[in-house]
Amino acid sequence: MKIGVLSIQGGFQKHLDILKKINISSVKVIYKEQLRNCSGLIIPGGESTTISKLLVKYNLSESIKEFASEKPVLGTCAGLILMSKNSNDKRVENLNLISIEVQRNGWGRQVESFSQTLKIENTEKNIEAVFIRAPKILRLGENVNVLARFENEPVFIKEGIHYAACFHPELTNDTTIHKIFTESIAA
Numbered sequence: 284m285k286i287g288v289l290s291i292q293g294g295f296q297k298h299l300d301i302l303k304k305i306n307i308s309s310v311k312v313i314y315k316e317q318l319r320n321c322s323g324l325i326i327p328g329g330e331s332t333t334i335s336k337l338l339v340k341y342n343l344s345e346s347i348k349e350f351a352s353e354k355p356v357l358g359t360c361a362g363l364i365l366m367s368k369n370s371n372d373k374r375v376e377n378l379n380l381i382s383i384e385v386q387r388n389g390w391g392r393q394v395e396s397f398s399q400t401l402k403i404e405n406t407e408k409n410i411e412a413v414f415i416r417a418p419k420i421l422r423l424g425e426n427v428n429v430l431a432r433f434e435n436e437p438v439f440i441k442e443g444i445h446y447a448a449c450f451h452p453e454l455t456n457d458t459t460i461h462k463i464f465t466e467s468i469a470a
């Protein structure tokens with residue numbers, strides 16, 4: 284299995300490091316040809332408006348949508364914003380991979396960043412989640428499953444084959460989210 288990590292801006296290196304730690308081979312994705320041999324794609328956190336501009340520049344949006352029609356995508360923070368169907372900001376290129384509506388920076392500004400222990404629903408697993416200018420999910424489509432909540436709000440979700448987290452699972456030593464994603468592909 285090879286996982287692509289969209290590497291045009293933001294925290295892609297930490298995702299590559301975590302994949303290495305769990306012995307999953309990975310490839311940086313900048314050009315659409317690099318998606319070809321991937322079994323899944325991670326869209327990292329960063330700045331969703333900047334990633335949006337670069338998606339247009341590298342002509343990647345359509346290729347990612349096509350890829351996602353068959354293969355799983357995990358988005359974290361800005362990645363979740365890009366995967367949403369609406370983020371109430373016209374500078375964002377919404378890929379519409381998960382039927383959620385989000386508010387950018389809904390969990391506060393940079394200085395209000397925080398770390399939180401979350402329980403993964405229907406499991407005994409707890410994860411450490413880092414929220415940095417994190418998006419808040421305002422509305423969920425009817426087929427979206429909530430896998431973790433914070434203050435009763437959904438912060439880790441799944442729809443069909445795709446996963447998205449409002450927080451940064453790549454900034455801790457915890458590999459749970461990456462394992463959930465890659466095990467769903469291996470299954």
Ligand code: GLN
Pocket residue numbers: 327328329330331332359360361362364387388415416417418
């Ligand atoms: N607030 C950022 C955005 O809207 C996301 C922050 C992050 O990815 N840490 O793009």
